[in-house]
Amino acid sequence: MSLVRVHNFSISLDGFGAGEPQTEDTPMGHAGHRLHEWMTATHAWQHTGGSRGVDNLYTQDTDTGIGAEIMGAGKYGYPGWHDDADWTGWWGSNPPFHTPVFVLTHHPRPPLEMDGGTTFHFIDAAPAEALAAAREAAGDADVRIGGGATVIRDFMAAGLIDYLHAVVVPIVLGHGSRLWDGLEGQEADYQIESICSPSGVTHLTFTRRGL
Amino acid sequence: MSLVRVHNFSISLDGFGAGEPQTEDTPMGHAGHRLHEWMTATHAWQHTGGSRGVDNLYTQDTDTGIGAEIMGAGKYGYPGWHDDADWTGWWGSNPPFHTPVFVLTHHPRPPLEMDGGTTFHFIDAAPAEALAAAREAAGDADVRIGGGATVIRDFMAAGLIDYLHAVVVPIVLGHGSRLWDGLEGQEADYQIESICSPSGVTHLTFTRRGL
Numbered sequence: 548m549s550l551v552r553v554h555n556f557s558i559s560l561d562g563f564g565a566g567e568p569q570t571e572d573t574p575m576g577h578a579g580h581r582l583h584e585w586m587t588a589t590h591a592w593q594h595t596g597g598s599r600g601v602d603n604l605y606t607q608d609t610d611t612g613i614g615a616e617i618m619g620a621g622k623y624g625y626p627g628w629h630d631d632a633d634w635t636g637w638w639g640s641n642p643p644f645h646t647p648v649f650v651l652t653h654h655p656r657p658p659l660e661m662d663g664g665t666t667f668h669f670i671d672a673a674p675a676e677a678l679a680a681a682r683e684a685a686g687d688a689d690v691r692i693g694g695g696a697t698v699i700r701d702f703m704a705a706g707l708i709d710y711l712h713a714v715v716v717p718i719v720l721g722h723g724s725r726l727w728d729g730l731e732g733q734e735a736d737y738q739i740e741s742i743c744s745p746s747g748v749t750h751l752t753f754t755r756r757g758l
Numbered sequence: 759m760s761l762v763r764v765h766n767f768s769i770s771l772d773g774f775g776a777g778e779p780q781t782e783d784t785p786m787g788h789a790g791h792r793l794h795e796w797m798t799a800t801h802a803w804q805h806t807g808g809s810r811g812v813d814n815l816y817t818q819d820t821d822t823g824i825g826a827e828i829m830g831a832g833k834y835g836y837p838g839w840h841d842d843a844d845w846t847g848w849w850g851s852n853p854p855f856h857t858p859v860f861v862l863t864h865h866p867r868p869p870l871e872m873d874g875g876t877t878f879h880f881i882d883a884a885p886a887e888a889l890a891a892a893r894e895a896a897g898d899a900d901v902r903i904g905g906g907a908t909v910i911r912d913f914m915a916a917g918l919i920d921y922l923h924a925v926v927v928p929i930v931l932g933h934g935s936r937l938w939d940g941l942e943g944q945e946a947d948y949q950i951e952s953i954c955s956p957s958g959v960t961h962l963t964f965t966r967r968g969l
Contacts, residue, residue, distance in 0.1 A: 560945075560962075561773055561938035715926075717950040717962070721942025727772035731932025734771075739928040743954040751771075751928070 549682060550689045550709040550758070553699055554609040556726070557582040557714040557748075563723035564696035571625040574637060576723060582716050585748040601744050605712060614688025615681040616644055619698035620652040621724075623667070629654035636667065647684040649677055651698060674705045696724040704729055706736075711753040760893060761900040761920040761969070764910055765820040767937070768793040768925040768959075774934035775907035782836040785848060787934060793927050796959045812955050816923060825899025826892040827855055830909035831863040832935075834878070840865035847878065858895040860888055862909060885916045907935040914941055922948075922964040 558564050559582065566576030575582060590597035591607035620629070628634040629652060636642055645664040652669050659667040668684075670677060681690045692702050702708050713726065737753035744750060769775050770793065777787030786793060801808035802818035831840070839845040840863060847853055856875040863880050870878040879895075881888060892901045903913050913919050924937065948964035955961060 561936075561941075562771070715952075715960075717952065718945050719938050719941045719943065721938075721940070725772075727930050727932075729932070730772075730930045732930065734929050739958065741926075741928065741954045741958065741960045743952045743960065747950065747952065749926075749952045749954065749960050 552689050552710040553692050554712045558726050559718050559720040561719050562725050562727050563720040564726050566723040585746045612689050613691045614685025615647045616691045616693045617649045617677050617681050618693035619695050621695050623650045649681050674702045696726045709755045713751045715749040763900050763921040764903050765923045769937050770929050770931040772930050773936050773938050774931040775937050777934040796957045813957050823900050824902045825896025826858045827902045827904045828860045828888050828892050829904035830906050832906050834861045860892050885913045907937045920966045924962045926960040
C-alpha cells in the first residue's frame with residue numbers, strides 16, 4: 548500500500564502553520580517568510596549554493612516517490628480565488644508539483660492542466676474520499692498531503708497519515724492556523740523523532756508504528 | 759544584577775505545561791507524569807542510577823546559583839488550598855527548594871518556615887513587585903520562576919525573564935494551561951537554542967541578548 552505523507556510543514560513554537568490574515572499579497576499572513584527560511588536556504592531549494600546539511604536532506608525528500616498531492620483551498624489560493632476564473636494558483640505556468648494535485652474546495656471547477664505535468668483537480672470531498680481519488684491517480688506511488696494546517700489536522704484525526712514531517716521554528720506567532728488542535732493522544736500511534744538542526748529549527752517526524 | 763531564570767518547564771507539542779483538571783490527587787491533570795518522565799529518569803533526580811546524558815545536565819542546573827523562587831498558587835497547592843489551614847504544599851516537611859519561596863496568591867497568610875531552609879512567603883503582588891521581594895531575599899543569587907505556565911507567561915510578557923529553559927515533550931495534550939499565549943514576538947529579545955535529547959525531548963533555551 549502506498550503511504551500518505553506530509554513534508555516540511557513548518558510551525559511556530561506555539562503551533563501555528565501560517566499567520567493571518569491570508570491575502571493575495573501575504574499568503575502566510577503575518578508570519579511572512581519566517582516559517583520557511585530554513586527551507587529556502589537549502590541547496591535543494593536554491594539549486595545553486597545553499598546549505599547541504601540536515602535541512603537539505605529533509606527538503607529534498609519532499610518529492611521522492613510522490614504520485615499525487617492533496618491540498619486545501621487556502622494553499623491553492625487567496626480567500627475568494629474561487630470567484631476569480633483566471634486564478635491558476637501561486638506558482639505560475641509550471642507549478643512545482645509535476646503530478647495530479649487535488650484541491651479541496653466547496654467550489655469545484657473543471658480540471659486545470661498546467662505545464663510540467665501538474666494537473667489541478669478541484670473536488671468537494673471528505674478526507675477518505677479525497678485520498679481514494681489521489682491514490683488512484685498516484686498509482687503505486689505515495690500521496691502527499693500538502694497542507695495547510697486544517698487539512699493536515701483533518702487527515703490526521705481521520706487516521707490517514709502515515710508519515711508527518713513537521714518543522715518547529717523558534718518564533719512565537721500568537722495567532723493563525725494551529726496544527727495540533729483536536730489531535731490529543733494521536734502520538735500513541737506513531738514513532739516520533741526530533742532532530743535539531745544547526746539552523747535552529749527542529750525536525751519532528753511521526754512515523755506510523757508497524758510501517 | 760542577578761538573573762531571573764526558568765528551568766525544566768516541560769510542555770507538550772501543543773504548548774501545554776499541565777493538563778486539567780488539577781486536583782489534590784492529580785496535580786498535573788490528565789497529563790499525569792508524562793511531561794516529566796525525562797527528568798525523573800535522570801541521575802540528578804534519582805541520586806542512585808539514572809541517566810547521565812544531556813537531560814541530566816539540564817536537571818542538575820536547576821538549583822545552581824538560585825537564592826529564591828517565585829511560584830504560582832497552582833504550583834503550591836490544589837485549587838482551594840487557601841481554605842485549608844493545614845496545607846503546607848505537596849512536598850512534605852522538607853521541600854526541595856531550600857531557599858525563600860514566594861507564592862503568588864490572592865489569599866496571603868503568614869510565612870511558613872519548613873525544614874531544610876525553605877520558607878514560604880504568601881504574597882498578592884504583580885510580577886515586578888514579587889520579583890523585587892524575591893531579589894531582596896536572594897541577595898546576590900538568582901531568582902527562579904517556578905511556574906506554572908500562567909506565571910511564567912506573565913513574567914515573560916513583563917520582560918522580566920533572562921533565561922527560559924522549556925522542554926518539549928512529544929505528546930499532544932489537547933487542553934490545559936498554555937505557555938506561549940500572549941507572547942507573540944518575544945523571541946526577538948532572546949538567543950534561542952534547541953537541543954534534541956536521545957530521550958525524545960527537545961531542550962529549548964531562551965537567553966536574553968546581551969547577557
